[in-house]
Amino acid sequence: MSDASAPSSAFQNCTASAGPAGKTLLETRGLSKNFGGVKAVTDVDFRLGRGELRCLIGPNGAGKSTFFKMLSGQLPPTAGTILFDGSDITGEPPHRIARLGIGIKNQVPSVWDGLSVYEHFFIAAHRRLGARRAAAVADELLMKLGLATLARRDVGALAHGERQWVEIGMTMAQDAKLILLDEPTAGMATDEVERTVALLRDVNVSTSLIIVEHDMQFISMIAGIVTVFHQGRILIEATMENVLANPVVREVYLGAGRPGR
Amino acid sequence: MAPVRLSALEPLLWGACAVVLAVLPFALSTFQVVQITVFLIFCLLAVSLDLSWGLAGLLSFGQAAFFGLGGYAYAILCANDETPGAALAAGIVAGGVAAGLLGYIAFYGRLSAMFLAVTTLVVTLILLQVLGSTADPSYHIGAAVLGGYNGMTNIPSLLPEPTPFFWTVGGLLFLLIVSGRLLMAAPFGRVLAAIRENERRVELLGYDARWHKLAIFALSGAIAGLAGALFASWGGFINPEVFSLAQSAQVVIWVLVGGRGSLYGAAIGAFLVQAMTQYLGSIGTAYTTLVLGALLVSFVLVMPNGLLPTFLRGLSSIGIRQR
Amino acid sequence: MEYLIVTLIGVVFAIASLVLLALGLAIIYGMMGVINLAQGEFIMLGAYTVVLSSAHGLQLWVGMAMAPVVVGVVGLVVERCIIRFLYGRLLDTMLATWGLSLGLIAAVTLILGPSTEGVATPFGHVAIGGYAVSAYNLFVIAATGFLVALTWGVFNRTRFGLIARGAMQNADMVAALGIHPPTIYMMTFALGSALAGLAGAIMAPLTGVVPSLGLAFVAKVFITVTVGGAAIFSGTLGAGTLLGAIESAVSFISTPIYGQVAMLGCALVVLRFAPQGISGLWRRSG
Numbered sequence: 021m022s023d024a025s026a027p028s029s030a031f032q033n034c035t036a037s038a039g040p041a042g043k044t045l046l047e048t049r050g051l052s053k054n055f056g057g058v059k060a061v062t063d064v065d066f067r068l069g070r071g072e073l074r075c076l077i078g079p080n081g082a083g084k085s086t087f088f089k090m091l092s093g094q095l096p097p098t099a100g101t102i103l104f105d106g107s108d109i110t111g112e113p114p115h116r117i118a119r120l121g122i123g124i125k126n127q128v129p130s131v132w133d134g135l136s137v138y139e140h141f142f143i144a145a146h147r148r149l150g151a152r153r154a155a156a157v158a159d160e161l162l163m164k165l166g167l168a169t170l171a172r173r174d175v176g177a178l179a180h181g182e183r184q185w186v187e188i189g190m191t192m193a194q195d196a197k198l199i200l201l202d203e204p205t206a207g208m209a210t211d212e213v214e215r216t217v218a219l220l221r222d223v224n225v226s227t228s229l230i231i232v233e234h235d236m237q238f239i240s241m242i243a244g245i246v247t248v249f250h251q252g253r254i255l256i257e258a259t260m261e262n263v264l265a266n267p268v269v270r271e272v273y274l275g276a277g278r279p280g281r
Numbered sequence: 282m283a284p285v286r287l288s289a290l291e292p293l294l295w296g297a298c299a300v301v302l303a304v305l306p307f308a309l310s311t312f313q314v315v316q317i318t319v320f321l322i323f324c325l326l327a328v329s330l331d332l333s334w335g336l337a338g339l340l341s342f343g344q345a346a347f348f349g350l351g352g353y354a355y356a357i358l359c360a361n362d363e364t365p366g367a368a369l370a371a372g373i374v375a376g377g378v379a380a381g382l383l384g385y386i387a388f389y390g391r392l393s394a395m396f397l398a399v400t401t402l403v404v405t406l407i408l409l410q411v412l413g414s415t416a417d418p419s420y421h422i423g424a425a426v427l428g429g430y431n432g433m434t435n436i437p438s439l440l441p442e443p444t445p446f447f448w449t450v451g452g453l454l455f456l457l458i459v460s461g462r463l464l465m466a467a468p469f470g471r472v473l474a475a476i477r478e479n480e481r482r483v484e485l486l487g488y489d490a491r492w493h494k495l496a497i498f499a500l501s502g503a504i505a506g507l508a509g510a511l512f513a514s515w516g517g518f519i520n521p522e523v524f525s526l527a528q529s530a531q532v533v534i535w536v537l538v539g540g541r542g543s544l545y546g547a548a549i550g551a552f553l554v555q556a557m558t559q560y561l562g563s564i565g566t567a568y569t570t571l572v573l574g575a576l577l578v579s580f581v582l583v584m585p586n587g588l589l590p591t592f593l594r595g596l597s598s599i600g601i602r603q604r
Numbered sequence: 605m606e607y608l609i610v611t612l613i614g615v616v617f618a619i620a621s622l623v624l625l626a627l628g629l630a631i632i633y634g635m636m637g638v639i640n641l642a643q644g645e646f647i648m649l650g651a652y653t654v655v656l657s658s659a660h661g662l663q664l665w666v667g668m669a670m671a672p673v674v675v676g677v678v679g680l681v682v683e684r685c686i687i688r689f690l691y692g693r694l695l696d697t698m699l700a701t702w703g704l705s706l707g708l709i710a711a712v713t714l715i716l717g718p719s720t721e722g723v724a725t726p727f728g729h730v731a732i733g734g735y736a737v738s739a740y741n742l743f744v745i746a747a748t749g750f751l752v753a754l755t756w757g758v759f760n761r762t763r764f765g766l767i768a769r770g771a772m773q774n775a776d777m778v779a780a781l782g783i784h785p786p787t788i789y790m791m792t793f794a795l796g797s798a799l800a801g802l803a804g805a806i807m808a809p810l811t812g813v814v815p816s817l818g819l820a821f822v823a824k825v826f827i828t829v830t831v832g833g834a835a836i837f838s839g840t841l842g843a844g845t846l847l848g849a850i851e852s853a854v855s856f857i858s859t860p861i862y863g864q865v866a867m868l869g870c871a872l873v874v875l876r877f878a879p880q881g882i883s884g885l886w887r888r889s890g
Contacts, residue, residue, distance in 0.1 A: 092485060094481070094485075113484070114481070114484040114485050115484045115485075115486075115487050115488055115489045115490070118484065118485055118486055118487035119487040123485070123486075124485055126485075130479055130481060130482045130485075131478075131479065131482065132474070132475045132478035132479050132482065133478055133479075134474065134477075134478050135471070135474060135475060135478060139471055139474075139475075142468070142471070143468070143471055143472055143475055143483075143486065144486050146468050146472075147486060147487050147488055148487070151468055154468075190482075190486065194486055194487070340695055342698075342702075386872050386875065386876045389876070390875055390876040390877065390879045391879045392875060392879045393879070394694070394695060395639055395694045395695065395698065396830055396875065396879070398639075398695065398698055399639055399698075399826050399830055400830065400871075400872070400875070402641075402826065403823050403826050403827055403830075403868060403871075404868065406819065406822065406823040407823055407864055407865060407868050410823075410861050410864060411861055411865060414859065414861045526705070526706070526819060527706060530702055530703070530706055533699065533702070537699065567710045567713040567714050567718075568710070568714075569710075570706050570707075570709060570710035570713075571706075571707055571710035571711060571714070573703075573706055574703040574704065574705070574706030574707030574708075574709075574710060575703065575707055576703070577699060577700065577702060577703025577706065578686060578700050578703035578704060578707065579703075581690070581696050581699045581700040581703070582686065582689055582690075582700065585696060
C-alpha cells in the first residue's frame, strides 16, 4: 500500500511500505526489445509486488513506453519472459492480457473521439460486468472523476486533461489487477495533478499501479519505490530520496536538462 | 440495457414509415409498385454496407459480390426445384459465408483497411470473369445452367403478385433498419463504433476486435445476400453484371451520397441515386457511368460526410445561431 | 528440350507482363502509400495512344514513345485536381480514383466508341525447334527488364530518386532540406502514371483495345502490388514471379480464368500470413 501522508514533503513519505515484500504480481526476466538494430529495452529483470505503486522515470527514449507496450501485449518482446499473476503472458495478444487483468493508459491519449464519456466507461466495464452493472459503474465513475456534466459529450470535444481522465477512468472501469499509466498527468494544471494524485491513491487501495512520469512533483507526492530506466536498462531501483541522491542518476537524468518540468 | 438511448422521436418516425409502406401500393400503379420494389431491394443492399462501413468502419468494395452470390444461390436452388423460401435462405447463407471467409482472412491476418478494400474488389472482379466464362452448357450445378454473360433466366419469384412482394421487401427493409438501429445502440454496436474510432483501445480493454469485426462483416454480407436473392426473385434473372466494377461502385456511392453511420442516410442515398440512374439510363449507360464517377469524385472532395449528416449538421448550426 | 524452353519462355512472359503492368502502381503505392484505382484506365489510355497514333499513320514506336508522355500528363492533372486534396486519407483517395476510373471508361466510350480497336503485332515469329514463339513476347520480356532496371536506376542513382526515397522515410526531413514534399509526391504520381501508360502501349498489340481494357488487367495488378507490399522493386519482382508462375501454370492446364482464380487464392493465403505483403517478410523490423 502506498503511504498517503503529507503530500507536501517529497522526501519523508518514501519509507515505502510498498516494498517487494508482498507477493509478486508481475515479474519480467531478461526482457528485451530490438527495433531493427536499435535496442530499446535490454535484459530487464523487473518485479512488482501485489498492491504496490511503482513509478518509472528516465530520460526520453529510455525504453519506458516500450516496456509498457510489451507488458500490455502491444509489442512482442524480442527476448525474455513476462509473468503476471502466476501465468506466462509473453507474446500474448493485447485482449488476452487485458482479460487477465492488466489495464493501460498509453502515452498518447487513445480514446474514441466519436463516442461519449459515458460510453467509454460503459464499454470498459461491460465486457466483465454485463450491461446493468456496467451502467452503474459508469455512473459512479462519472461522479468520482467529476465528469458527470460531460457524460453525453463526445470525447473528441474535451480538453486534454479531461481526455486523460477519461482514459484513466477506463482503466478503473475495467477493474484490473494492475494498471499501467504512461504519463497520466501530462498537460494537466497543478490542481488537476493534485486531484489525480488523490484519485490514484484511492485506486491503489485495491489495485497495483505502475506509473511512468516526468513530473518530479507528482512522483514525490505519490511514489514508494522508483525505478530508473536509462538506455533500455534498469539503472537503479530505490526510494525517491535515494534516487535523487544518486550521482549517476543526477548525471544521466537530471543533468540532461529536465529537472522536473 | 443500452448505453445509448434512441431519441424518443425515432419510434414515431418508424411508425410513419410503416404506415407509408403499408398504404403506398394503393396509391401507385402496378408498374410503379414493381419499380419501387427494386429500389427498396437496393436500399437493403445499401443498409447492409452501412452496417459494416458506417458503424464499424470496414469498407468493402465487394458488397456487390455478396449481393450477386446471394442472387446466384437463389437462382441455382430454384432451378433445382427447391422452394423459393429455401432458396432465399441459401442466398443469405451464400452472402454470409463469402463475407465470413474474406473477413476471416482480412481481420485475423490483420490486413489494413486499404487492403480489405482492394481484396474485396479483386474478388468481385474475378467472380465477374469466372461466371462470365460459364457460357458452355457443361457448366451447371444440378439442373441449373449458369449461362455465362447471359446469366440465368426464368427464375421463379418468391411471391408472383407485385403488391405482396412489395410489402415483403418493404417489411424486411423496415425490420432491418429498426433492428439495425437497436443493434447500434446496444453494447455490441457501441463496441463496433469504438473499434471504428480506435481498435487498439478496444483490445486493451479485453475485447477481441477481430471477432467483432468478423461478426458484423459476415452479417453485412448475409444481408447483401438476402438483397441479391430478392433481386433475382424480383426480375426473374441474374447475370454476371452484378459483379461489375460499376455495380460494386454503385453500392459505395449510395452510402457515400446518403451519408454513412445512420442507416437512414444509406437508404435515402440508394433511393435518390437509383432514381437518378433510372432517368439517365434512358439516355445511355455511358452517361450513367460518367455521372456516377463524377458523383463519387465530387462527394469525396466536397461532401465526404454525405447528404443526411451534412443536412442535419446544417439544421443544428442554424439552431445554435438562433439561440 | 525445345518444349521446355518454349514453356519457360511462356512462364517468363507471364511474369514479365505482370511486372510491367504493376510497376507503375507499385511505385505510387510504395512511395505514397496510396492505391490508385484508376491505374487500369491509365493503362487503357496508353493503349489508345498507340491505337490513335497508328490510325493517323504514325509508326508503332512513335505511339509507344508518346504514351508515357500523354498518360504522365494525365496523371499530373489528376494529382493536382484530386489526389493532393486527399493525402493522408487513404480510403478517400481510393474512392475518388474509383470514381475517376468509372468516369474515364465512360468518357472514352462516349468519345471513341465502344468498339474494339486493334494494332498489328510486329516482329512475326521466331522458330525454336519445331515451335514458333512470338518475337513480340520476347520484346515484352526485354522491355520489362529494361524498364525495371531504368526505374531502379532512377530511384537509386539519381538526385530525384534519393529525395523521393527520403520523402518516403521522413517527409519533414526532406522539407528541412528545402524541398517541398508535395512536389515529390506529384512527380512520383506522374511517373507511376507514365509507366502505366507505357505498359498499356506495349500490351496494346497483344490485346484488343476497348474502353474497359483496364478491367482485364486491374485484378492482376492489384493482386501483384498487394502481395508485393511496400518494397517497390523486390516486392514487385517477388510477387510477379510467384503469381506469374502460378497463373501461367494453372492457365496451361486449365483456362486463363482459373489462372487468375489460382493467383487470387495464392494471394489470399500469402496475405493471411504476411499482411504487409511478401516484402514485409524481409523488411520486418521486430
